[in-house]
Amino acid sequence: MDTKEIIKPENLVYQKPRLMNDNPMHYCPGCSHGVVHKIVAEVIDEMGLSEKTIGVAPVGCAVFAYNYLDIDWIEAAHGRAPAVATAAKRLNPDKMVFTYQGDGDLAAIGTAETIHACNRGENIVIVFINNAIYGMTGGQMAPTTLLDMKTATCPYGRNVALNGYPLKISDLLVQLEGTCLITRETVHTAAAIRKAKKMLRKAFENAMNKKGTSVIEFVSTCSSGWKMTPDQSNKWMVENMLPMYPLGVLKDKS
């Protein structure tokens, strides 16, 4: 096929999601945020929910999520996204409300809001990016930082006596009656992305069908924070993150 033939619409096999705009992304090369943004955009569009969706952005690297997805957004204070989403959804029960939060936002400063929104069974989706580090502030220790993992605030490695243990918050949320679907995914391979997108869609369906809170945890990479190349990051994630945060469905009563 020549170029003219290839670019014919009927030969199109892939395109940028309609709901992703043209703003240049601030995310680093190798970061998982871009891919997760993409599948969130695809799910919203494929479900025909773009006019009904309210996104709640966190504080952290995804604070600027509102710059990339062509939907209405509320930028919440650090950790407060589930509280913000609670009100947005309860006051607008027919809308699709989701939060997009990192590990520091969701599992440290916002632990109370996360647990109580889940416990009330708010009909929202929580998209949870777990890259075991604070990216935006320059690579400090997160609640999910692995033992012995080095960060700017645990330069000799995370030490139990000093810092306690990595927090497996999704396992904790499984115990709450209000949660409906809790699953741990990655986006480091094409197959993983396809599977993650399927779970994300299920989560969005749960919220629209008022089945309770769904939490999709994405075990993610932070090349800059980890000081690795994108390729090294993916390998390091598989070898080190996944044993602590194993993939798969933790709970599904949808």
Next chain:
Amino acid sequence: MPEEIKLMKGNEAIAYAAIRYGADGYFGYPITPQSEIMETLMDEMPWETTGMVVLQAESEVAAINMVYGGAACGKAVMTSSSSPGISLKLEGISYMAGAELPGLIVNVMRGGPGLGTIQPSQADYFQTVKGGGHGDYRLITLAPASVQEMADHVALAFDLSFKYRNPAMILSDGVIGQMMEKVKLPEQRARRTEDQVRQEQTWATLGKPDNRKPNIITSLELDSSVMEKNNQRFQAKYKLIEENEVIYEEINCEDAEYLIVAFGSAARISQKVVDLARAEGIKVGLFRPVTLWPFPSKRLNTYKDKVKGILTMELNAGQMIEDVKLAVECNVPVEHYGRLGGIVPSPTEVFEAFKSTFIK
């Protein structure tokens, strides 16, 4: 039809007035001396009648962020608390000011600092009108002095907060919240429909139709030159509020040789002090700021050549006195009398303090 007059607590009046205003949501956390607000709302179950959402949050912090989320959707939402709880809400209030969101916060003040006491106080004046939260922002502040005003200020605060896209506070205290008086409640208004909100609050995040750009509610701007412009826009708005929304009450001020300046429950006590003074032939007037921000500085300034002295009476160590001194440009002796830690002085006590200060 006879007027519908009821006897109730100030806190209850807030709850009934909120339902009747057509408020869309209340989010709160229990704390003395204001818990009757949420108790009354839960008892009334307005979600069955007007559709108003009422939710007990897990914390003061969550409650104010629920208000932030509801306000972002263009809804008329509120929270209430007392002093220690308001300290927790200040992060959210600063974010609301920064994101230019309307909303009502009620503070039924108690004595501090710290956990303090559950008895009445006015010690959160500075916290409320001088900031409290971070950044250059202002909080529209109404100070009710009766149960009737507790009811009336709900609509006033909501209307002002929507008019200027700025949070508003009703700064009350344990006296006004707990005391019972007769009150005429406002007529029931319908809650606004989503179409009305979309038309009136074009900035609201209610889902983006294909024909407009996304609505984004945020207080974040990393470009300093833009952030300075945002701040200048806020300041211009605050100036407009200062020019247009000042409310005060003057009692026996026309011929007054001395003024007592007091707000809220302290003004109720001071009203009696004026009577005691007049009975002894001393011409005292009461100047009561109803809006604490914007402060009635211009009006107070007109007294600077008329009166011999001003006493501010506050249930604190002397906070509003700073604004009174600025208002009269220190042209008149301004003194303070107050009790601390939840003690409420009697009119006689205040009158004696006034006499020993100015009459000798």
